[in-house]
Amino acid sequence: MVKNYGRVKALKGVDLDVNSGEIFGFLGPNGAGKTTAIRCMLDLIRPQGGSISMLGINPQEEPEAVKERVGYLPGELHVDENMTAREVFRFFNRLRGNRSDWEFIDELSERLKLELVSPIKNFSKGNKQKIGVVQALMHKPELLLLDEPTGSLDPLMQQEVHRMLAEAQNRGATVFFSSHIISEVQAIADRVAIIREGKIVEVAVTENLLHRSMRQVRIRFQQPTEAEELYKLPGVKLIAKDDSMGLLLQVEGQMDVLIKTLAKYPVNDFETERTSLEEIFLAYYNGEKDK
Amino acid sequence: MFTVIRYSLRSSRGAIIGWGIGLAALAIMMGSFYDMMVGSNEMMDVMNAYTVTMPELAEIFNFGAMNTPIGWLDVEYFSFVPLIIGLFATGAGASLLARDEEDGTLDLILAHPVSRTVLFWGRFLANTLVIIILLLISWASLLLPMTWSENFSIPAFELLLPFTSLFGILLFFMTLSLLFSMLMPARRTASMLAGMLVGASFFITMLSGVVDELERAADFSPLTYLETAAAIEDGLNLTWFGIFIAIDLVLVLISWQLFQRRDVRVGGEGSWRLQDLKTIFIKK
Numbered sequence: 001m002v003k004n005y006g007r008v009k010a011l012k013g014v015d016l017d018v019n020s021g022e023i024f025g026f027l028g029p030n031g032a033g034k035t036t037a038i039r040c041m042l043d044l045i046r047p048q049g050g051s052i053s054m055l056g057i058n059p060q061e062e063p064e065a066v067k068e069r070v071g072y073l074p075g076e077l078h079v080d081e082n083m084t085a086r087e088v089f090r091f092f093n094r095l096r097g098n099r100s101d102w103e104f105i106d107e108l109s110e111r112l113k114l115e116l117v118s119p120i121k122n123f124s125k126g127n128k129q130k131i132g133v134v135q136a137l138m139h140k141p142e143l144l145l146l147d148e149p150t151g152s153l154d155p156l157m158q159q160e161v162h163r164m165l166a167e168a169q170n171r172g173a174t175v176f177f178s179s180h181i182i183s184e185v186q187a188i189a190d191r192v193a194i195i196r197e198g199k200i201v202e203v204a205v206t207e208n209l210l211h212r213s214m215r216q217v218r219i220r221f222q223q224p225t226e227a228e229e230l231y232k233l234p235g236v237k238l239i240a241k242d243d244s245m246g247l248l249l250q251v252e253g254q255m256d257v258l259i260k261t262l263a264k265y266p267v268n269d270f271e272t273e274r275t276s277l278e279e280i281f282l283a284y285y286n287g288e289k290d291k
Numbered sequence: 292m293f294t295v296i297r298y299s300l301r302s303s304r305g306a307i308i309g310w311g312i313g314l315a316a317l318a319i320m321m322g323s324f325y326d327m328m329v330g331s332n333e334m335m336d337v338m339n340a341y342t343v344t345m346p347e348l349a350e351i352f353n354f355g356a357m358n359t360p361i362g363w364l365d366v367e368y369f370s371f372v373p374l375i376i377g378l379f380a381t382g383a384g385a386s387l388l389a390r391d392e393e394d395g396t397l398d399l400i401l402a403h404p405v406s407r408t409v410l411f412w413g414r415f416l417a418n419t420l421v422i423i424i425l426l427l428i429s430w431a432s433l434l435l436p437m438t439w440s441e442n443f444s445i446p447a448f449e450l451l452l453p454f455t456s457l458f459g460i461l462l463f464f465m466t467l468s469l470l471f472s473m474l475m476p477a478r479r480t481a482s483m484l485a486g487m488l489v490g491a492s493f494f495i496t497m498l499s500g501v502v503d504e505l506e507r508a509a510d511f512s513p514l515t516y517l518e519t520a521a522a523i524e525d526g527l528n529l530t531w532f533g534i535f536i537a538i539d540l541v542l543v544l545i546s547w548q549l550f551q552r553r554d555v556r557v558g559g560e561g562s563w564r565l566q567d568l569k570t571i572f573i574k575k
Binding site: 039042044045046063064065067068070072074076077078079080082091092094095096097132135 | 294298302394395396398399400401402403404405406552554555
């Protein structure tokens with residue numbers, strides 16, 4: 001997909017495949033193009049180039065056929081604030097031809113502790129977000145497109161939403177969600193794509209990305225040691241030198257060569273720590289892993 | 292479509308009640324004053340004096356015809372009510388879709404299996420219904436004082452004809468404003484521009500009778516073609532009414548095509564450039 005707003009190139013060629021039944025995390029900071037990509041998928045905006053196929057349908061040619069089977073949560077939820085949550089659900093349910101089961105709507109609302117009969121104008125941002133979550137899930141869609149689904153929710157409610165998404169996946173639904181909350185992506189996404197300035201810079205199974213990712217290695221020698229050859233090894237980078245007795249290294253890829261080289265030195269202590277998705281993400285954004 | 296119309300009407304409840312009460316009060320007041328006016332010799336003398344001492348002013352406001360119910364309504368009611376309801380129509384047209392777009396609610400509605408066509412025409416029909424309801428309230432409120440008035444009497448069907456003529460013109464203002472809202476960067480800009488055209492049309496039409504230079508401009512002023520007393524006395528000029536309905540239809544069809552092809556703005560986005568007119572003709 002290519003999408004420009006005048007001279008601003010919002011999407012410079014986003015190429016993604018999402019497998020049926022997976023939870024797919026779409027990671028990127030504000031302004032990277034996450035929302036633009038999702039809005040293209042729903043035919044709310046039209047890309048200048050490329051093509052989209054969702055559930056085997058081109059949303060530009062048959063938008064209603066796609067939206068029939070999709071649940072969408074926008075990044076910022078705006079609804080008629082004079083309505084109550086129940087009235088909003090009733091309205092959206094009617095737009096869908098009364099397909100939703102009210103028992104399920106009540107169950108979702110109860111789990112999120114959502115007040116159904118008060119006007120929305122009295123709601124906090126978090127409670128409005130709950131309305132968005134329920135309306136996206138209430139018709140048990142085959143595909144969920146969620147733009148930062150837990151942004152305004154407290155940690156308990158975030159976990160509840162994660163459980164709901166896992167349940168949706170168990171029912172066979174595909175979940176595509178954007179987020180800049182990395183722990184959330186790490187916790188629930190089967191695969192993750194990282195978008196940077198309108199381009200996908202990485203698509204990987206979340207677990208693989210973490211495993212093949214960088215580690216930090218802290219070495220404490222028994223005596224002052226130079227050991228320059230250690231940080232000249234391929235994939236190894238010196239981060240800090242602690243007097244002449246300690247080293248902090250960043251290792252990308254296999255540890256084998258480093259450990260074998262290190263065996264020549266008298267080592268007092270050796271600690272290794274795998275980097276989180278957050279550090280990988282930051283590495284992309286600091287330009288260290290530009291592709 | 293029915294759901295869209297129903298919820299659009301629901302969100303217009305406040306406007307219908309507020310404007311309805313105001314227009315009803317105005318109509319009842321004007322209808323009730325007629326007896327007072329024709330019963331007062333002093334008032335009739337003042338009106339006659341105007342036609343002698345200030346003929347231009349008397350011509351603008353048609354004071355000479357005020358001693359008949361039709362002339363009274365023409366002067367005291369239909370001379371300015373089209374301006375008031377015209378401004379309402381421009382606001383309604385500009386808000387038809389652009390308000391929801393600017394508020395961000397359109398995004399979520401269009402993410403449901405409702406086509407842009409259904410949403411557009413559902414909203415348009417609902418807003419047209421709101422204008423019809425307001426006109427019917429005004430019409431019924433003018434009939435009300437006839438039940439107790441000794442002199443103020445016009446047959447109900449004949450009184451409906453000026454409102455029919457006004458409907459065609461109000462629809463023109465609404466569809467013009469709707470078109471502006473599809474082209475302009477913001478709803479307020481569209482509403483303001485259309486409102487200015489309503490105001491200009493009002494003053495050009497009103498003053499064209501006494502300012503010769505405005506006569507040609509008045510030919511292009513929609514309110515010039517509003518039939519009030521003439522519609523009651525001679526029947527509605529269906530040609531002009533038909534022309535206005537045809538223009539309204541063209542404007543709404545262009546707006547519909549623009550809405551079909553444009554990107555939906557995200558709530559909070561303000562700085563949009565004029566939509567490219569070629570999008571009407573060139574499919575992306």
